[in-house]
Amino acid sequence: MSDQDVSEVTVTVNGTEIEAQPGEMLIAAADRAGVHIPRFCYHERMSPVGMCRMCLVDVDTGRGPMLQPSCMVPVSEGMVVDTESEDTKRAQEGILEFLLVNHPLDCPVCDKGGECPLQDQTLAYGPGESRFVEEKRHYEKPIPISDLVHLDRERCILCDRCTRFADEIAGDPLIHFTERGNSTQVLTFPDEPFSSYFSGNTVQICPVGALTAAPYRFKARPWDLEENESTCTTCSMGCRIAIQSSRNELVRYLGVDVESVNHGWLCDKGRFNFEAVNSDERLTSPYVRDPDNQRQLIGTDWGSALASSAEAIRRAGPQGVGIIGGSRLTNEDAYAWSKFARSVIGTDNIDAQLGDGLPAELVLGLPPATIADACEADTVLVIGPDLKEELAILHLRLRGAATKGRTQVVQIGAAATGSEPYAQRSIRCQSGEAAKTLSELLSSDDPLAKQLRDGSVVTVLGRSSVAESADPAVAAASVIRAELPHATFLPALRRGNVRGALDMGLAPGFLPGRTRIDNPSAMITQKWTHIPKEQGLGTTEMLQAAVAGQIETLILLGADPLSDFPDRNLAAEAIQKAKAVIAIDNFVTSSVAQADIVLPATAYGEQSGTTTNIEGRISRVTQKITPPGSTRDDWMIATELAWRLGGDLELSSKEDIWREIEQVAPSHAGVTLERVLSHETFEGILVQQSSIDLTLLAPRDTPVADGYGLRLISGRKLWDAATTTAHSPSLRHLAESPSIKVHSNDLQRLGISSGTEVRVISTRATENLTVVADDKVQRGTAVLPFNQPGGSANRFIDATAVINDIRIETL
Amino acid sequence: MTFFTDENLVIAEEIIGRYPKPRSAMIPLLHLAQEQEGWVTDEAMTQIGELVGTTSAEVLGTCSFYEMFKRHPVGKYVINICTTMSCALMGAGDLMQHAESRLGVKSGSTTADGLFTLEGAECQAACTEAPCLQVNYRHQYRVTADQFDELLEELVSPDHGVPDHGVLSQIRQHIPEDRSVGAVPPEEVTIAPVWLSEDGETQ
């Protein structure tokens, strides 16, 4: 029988016939049929290693029953399997007795106790008692293998899950088996910690308590935990997670395996930043600027704070108000603010992006792709930020697809990225010139041109550098639209619910449902009392208008322009000049500290609703704990302000809001509340429909470098001064202090040695920084990360320029 | 960070070049490192990782699997007394006892003068010549207590011919450039070797 004749094979498991896929491992087929075979080393997202031998079952392929490890045996037609035979049971008892030979049985003090596969399977399949009376192996009790993970080698059963994950999934083989035989142990190299962005996953997949996470150690017992399924909004990937609390405090997030998005994995930032929600530094009541001392904020009550806010909005008039931010919000909260701005204030000056993203029409109008599309595409073309730093799980998914040979990753950019090790090609270009490089490639006889033209292409498009404007990205999109019409797009936007915010109209000129302001849906005109005619201002323009005195009241909707807007000078001047700054936030950020009125909002885990990831996939976020103090949901704040301004949003609950979204947003028609509340949101409801007619404006050209300066490239790092990271005690010290990286030849040319402090000069600022030689940096450029604690690139950037050049000088 | 001497770095590069994938040179390079230093230092593992394109942790994983790689200083002469069956049947136990008392150290340790490290070893493929031992992986056959004492005396005298620990083969393989076929990454080979395809083996 040839392979193509077989679409399915029939296997008998415990007397019942089941259908299985050819080539599928027996353990996976049994899982799908609801027959659980105990296991430790097997993990459905990693290649089988057959180490623990726990999954031995009796397999008969015509030559009589034989004990076979079901994680290693592919199903075959007519196979007869008995997972409950006497031989199987004896093997299971024997293996468990072996595993416990050296296991310390310190379950009462082990974090894993109560949710431990070794404990559970010993109860279910174990021998009852051990006959081992000799001395057990001894190792130093938990040793930190990174800032976040501790390793107890006595508990370890050497299943190869963590080490396999580090090598196969994360691509960070920094933990490894060492020694041999009975002395085998997992270890790092001396002084080279397991500093992977994905280290927390090893804790989650450890089948014993060998790996524990510093933020969770001794925090709770599994039986004390309450759990909700939710979606991570740390970045815009929308990873499925379980959020767990104990006594009304978030204590742990776990990755949940969904096929469409994260495959169960989380980055450490998303996994551990729950600490920020619990932070004592949270804003829990409103504040206003002290009339007697303009330098400080004083506590106030909601009534006065809202009244002052309403007054500031009224005083400024519709065109004098600007609303910046909203990516932190759920879709429902974003909708309420979108409606509040247009329908009640009467302004279209609203932008969820902070001048560091993509034009909304690109996000909403380019032909969409899913993550799965990317992982199955012949080529994934990355023109954008370092995905490992900004969309870490997208990096993981693409890495997985690329290393399995399912897709080829090609990136064009000015700086080295974390994708390079698995990319088919990493093409270096000058900052701002990706479009030109791509055009040249496509018109060359490079086989890659043919690969791109003839095969399926998913483009991951974003801003390669915060020090360049969106123009180069628009230019790249134009080239791709013209030359590769079959290509689809995933926007590489990073802020939590930025996609949902844009969908809800938190962008000048756009209304909920991916429609333009000049083309409102019939329903929206019924539900909204007013829709501005004129397109409003984006973040950069709002800040400029504030500087020019045209915008009087700035509302920062979970936004911190002083840290996140590319151009700190402009942001600072705008905040300074604005007559009133109203900040709605969880923490006193740099910008909030400058605000006149501070309204405390509920945080992640304290509110429910929906969120939308970069694909346009809607999934639920759920409330797990009671919000602290008098914090309020963002939509309630909008509602309250509307009342005080004499309007009425006519929204009374999140459910209520969703029903209205479904009615007024054409793209979301049919995504009913019932669907949203159903199990469908486990994988997420993909909403890709868009009525945006995309007309790409001709972008500004990138100026030629002057030969004296270095072109500044600035991207974000996973560990930076982000608010939630900075307020998570376990994470806040992980961000590196800033240094500017330059190619050694450039340094030599300038007569500067690596590691010295230099003067960095741009049109915006002159400041001293440490310069480090790094030959991965393209010559003629300088790389300075954005928003690192102690010195961000935003001081040097002019947001109105297409690119930014700097000069460095010896002190 | 550099560990290898310039001379050994040249040898290292030559060794790496013999394999279709650089990582295959890991064990040969660990031997080279041990030859240079007498044991395998952390610096050596780090540089080997750089040379073959792996993390230091992976080098450690491989290095620590194999018994010959010592990750701490050992004696100039490592004396391995075989303790497996054939030698045990022929008196390896007594020989070990004698060696321990003669050297004044327990198996697994090094004499205070740093000259000798005594180890119990597993089968050395000289079973018909039991009991046997190795000095720096060079065999001594049918060793009696007296012969053991003589051996120690020989090792402290000049011209005994046993190189210091770390040096295995004193002859290196050398592939002359004009004779070398050269290693090719497997993914770059898609057709049958020329002497086969002429004979028409089916593709």
Add this chain to the structure above:
Amino acid sequence: MSEMTGTPIVHAPGFIANETPRIVTARFDYEDSYTLERYEATDGYQALRKALDQNPEEVHNEVRDATLLGRGGAGFPAGVKWGFCPPGVWPRYLVVNGDESEPGTYKDRLLMELDPHQLIEGCLIACYAVGLSQCFLYIRGEMAVAQERVAQALNDAYEAGYVGKNILGSDFSVDIVLHWGAGAYVVGEETALIESLEGNRGMPRLKPPYFPASIGLYGQPTIVNNVETLANLPWIVQHGAAAFTAIGTESSPGTRMVAVSGHVKRPGVYEIVNGTTTFRDLLYGNDMCGGIRDDNQLKAFVPGGGSAPWFTPDQLDLPFEASQIGPQGSMLGSGAIMVMDETTDIPAAALTLTKFYAHESCGKCVPCREGGTWLEQILRRVVTGRGTPRDLELLIEVGETICPGDFPHAAVPSKGIEAVPFPYRMTTICFVGPSAFAPIHSALTLFREEFEAKVAGNENKTMIEVAVDV
């Protein structure tokens, strides 16, 4: 033998020239047997020339017809194994398994030290016949002299045009790369050998695929052959398959090298006729071992390397023929016989082997990693007088988790014990785990009374009491 000309006979330690055909040890009589000069003077590299005059398929057929059984332990016919390379998948590699480390085994080292060119010529013939484009000669780490001899031989062979580009002016080109191990018995397992050659920890790979011929080094088709196997090739090509099969039996033709160690009068390495030579011939024959030392009684012997179940005098008349040994409960393995006379402390002897395999476990499979060490710990207690009668049962029960079902053993007619045929079943990937149990099982089955004597008097002690060494 004395009729041979040349330098005086100086055998290597261990080698004993006996009165049988000499296929692979023919040059051992020369003091300079390892030099290119001696090799060329004694028909060396003539087989290669002959092979190059034929097409590869013909050479492969010759080897297949010779039924050359692998000499590494498993005894699989080399010519058949070569045929497992999937057609059309290139490149293919040859990996020479010179990692000889099975307890009792001593022959490959002799072949490498005393006749390295014969091995090199064998490698070249294999590469030519199967289209293997690069050869890796993996020598055990703890064999400095073999490494030196092979390195010198390779350097000379390259210079002389036997190895490398356009060998002997033909279009046949192959590099032979000398590679050393670093001390790990398990690397002798062919998939672990490949892992090691890729720079990894030498841990056996999952099966299937059962043969690296389909997926081996770098995922490519790879032939892994033992040193002795390859050393036979020049003779087979030179003299033809028919001459080879005329020696020995049809199913086990040719000769094989066997090391006899332990309590015999003349322990040594013998080249014996396959298939027909019996253990009695070997142990008692005057041109071979000449009997048990001090004319003691033979108590037991390990017939095929440390991992083989043991035989007693009852099995002395069995020949070196796999098809006869298996049903009698053991295997021929790597040609290594370890002899125990009547004075032997059997439990202590078993411990030397169990300790070996426990120590050499790679640590991958739980039954081997945990069970092997546990077995050693229990047995050590028994041997040192701290065991209880319960421990004797425990030894078997622990072993049964490594090898479920009846474990093979020899018959003991006097005790009414019938043989359980080879092979065993196992819960591990490779044979290292079962090998830790094999000596215990054999010793306990054949000599239970010796174990009972060791634990006598401890009947009433609790396990805790015996575990704590007081």
